[in-house]
Amino acid sequence: MSDMVKDKVVIVTGAGGGIGRGIALAMAASGAKVVCNDLGVGLDGKGGDVGPAQRVVDEIRAAGGQAVANTDSVAGAASANQIVQCALDNFGRIDAVVNNAGNLRDRMFHKMSEEEFGQVLEVHLFGTFHVSRAAANHFRDQEGGAFVHMTSTSGLIGNFGQANYSAAKMGIVGLSKSIALDMGRYNVRSNCIAPFAWSRMTSSIPAETPEEKARVAKLQKMEAGKIAPLAVYLASDAASEVSGQIFCVRANEIMLFSQPRPIRSVQMSEGWTPESVAEIAMPAMKSSFYKLERSSDVISWDPI
Structure with missing residues (x-):
C-alpha cells in the first residue's frame, strides 16, 4: 500500500465494475477514503441496486481500507449533491472526484433518436457537470481539490455509430478546461483521461467481421486496472x-493528447469573397486537412 493519496476523500462514480472499480480499489490501496458510487443498472439503464458498489466497498474493507457505497444518480443536480453529501457525512470532507459513470446507446447517426442522444449526454456530460458542480464550492472553500474526468478517443478522434457518446466526451474536454481555468485560483485542478480498456461498456462492441473480432481481441488485452495509476x-x-x-492510457502506455490550436492561416488584404475562399483559401489549407479517421486508425499499434 502506498501513501500517494493518504487520508484524502475521493468520490469515484461508476465504481461498481470495470475502470471505476479499478480506480476505487487503487485509491483505497493508496490511502484514500472512497465513496464508491454506482447506480447498479445495466448499460441500457434498466435495473438498479446497491450490489455492484457494495461489492467493491467489501473488497476495499477486506483489504483494510475505508469505503462507503452510494447509489445516487449522477444525472441530476439534487442526486449529484447527495453523492457529495455522502462523502461529507461519512468522511467529513471531499478532496477529489473521478467522473467515470457512463452508458452507451450506439446507433448510426441517421438512425439515432433524440432519446438515445439525450440519454448519453445526460449521464456522461451532464453527469460530469452535476457531480463536479456539487463538489466545486467545497473545493473552493478549502482551497484545493482535483477533478479527473473520463473522455474518449471516440470524441477526440472519431468512431462509427457514436455521435451521442462522441459529443458527450468532447463536451467533457471543454468542461474540464473551463473548470481548470475558472478554479485554478483556488488550487483546484481538472484533467481528462481517455481510457483504452476492456470493460462492461466495451464488451457491447459488435464483433461480427474478422476485422471487428481482431479489434475486440486487442481490447480484451487492455486491463481496466491499468487506468488506475494515472x-x-x-x-x-x-x-x-x-x-x-488530456491524457490517454492504453495498457502500459500513457499518452498526452494535443489540443486544438491554429495550424494554418491565409489572409486576403481586401477581405474574402466566397469565390476567393474557394480559389485561394481552401487550396492553401487543404494539405493540412485532417482525414476522417477512427480512433483505431490513428492509434493503430498493438498494446504492450
Whole structure:
C-alpha cells in the first residue's frame, strides 16, 4: 500500500465494475477514503441496486481500507449533491472526484433518436457537470481539490455509430478546461483521461467481421486496472502543477493528447469573397486537412 493519496476523500462514480472499480480499489490501496458510487443498472439503464458498489466497498474493507457505497444518480443536480453529501457525512470532507459513470446507446447517426442522444449526454456530460458542480464550492472553500474526468478517443478522434457518446466526451474536454481555468485560483485542478480498456461498456462492441473480432481481441488485452495509476496520481498532491490536460492510457502506455490550436492561416488584404475562399483559401489549407479517421486508425499499434 502506498501513501500517494493518504487520508484524502475521493468520490469515484461508476465504481461498481470495470475502470471505476479499478480506480476505487487503487485509491483505497493508496490511502484514500472512497465513496464508491454506482447506480447498479445495466448499460441500457434498466435495473438498479446497491450490489455492484457494495461489492467493491467489501473488497476495499477486506483489504483494510475505508469505503462507503452510494447509489445516487449522477444525472441530476439534487442526486449529484447527495453523492457529495455522502462523502461529507461519512468522511467529513471531499478532496477529489473521478467522473467515470457512463452508458452507451450506439446507433448510426441517421438512425439515432433524440432519446438515445439525450440519454448519453445526460449521464456522461451532464453527469460530469452535476457531480463536479456539487463538489466545486467545497473545493473552493478549502482551497484545493482535483477533478479527473473520463473522455474518449471516440470524441477526440472519431468512431462509427457514436455521435451521442462522441459529443458527450468532447463536451467533457471543454468542461474540464473551463473548470481548470475558472478554479485554478483556488488550487483546484481538472484533467481528462481517455481510457483504452476492456470493460462492461466495451464488451457491447459488435464483433461480427474478422476485422471487428481482431479489434475486440486487442481490447480484451487492455486491463481496466491499468487506468488506475494515472487517476491516483492526478488526484494526489504530486500532480499539483498538472491541470487542463488530456491524457490517454492504453495498457502500459500513457499518452498526452494535443489540443486544438491554429495550424494554418491565409489572409486576403481586401477581405474574402466566397469565390476567393474557394480559389485561394481552401487550396492553401487543404494539405493540412485532417482525414476522417477512427480512433483505431490513428492509434493503430498493438498494446504492450
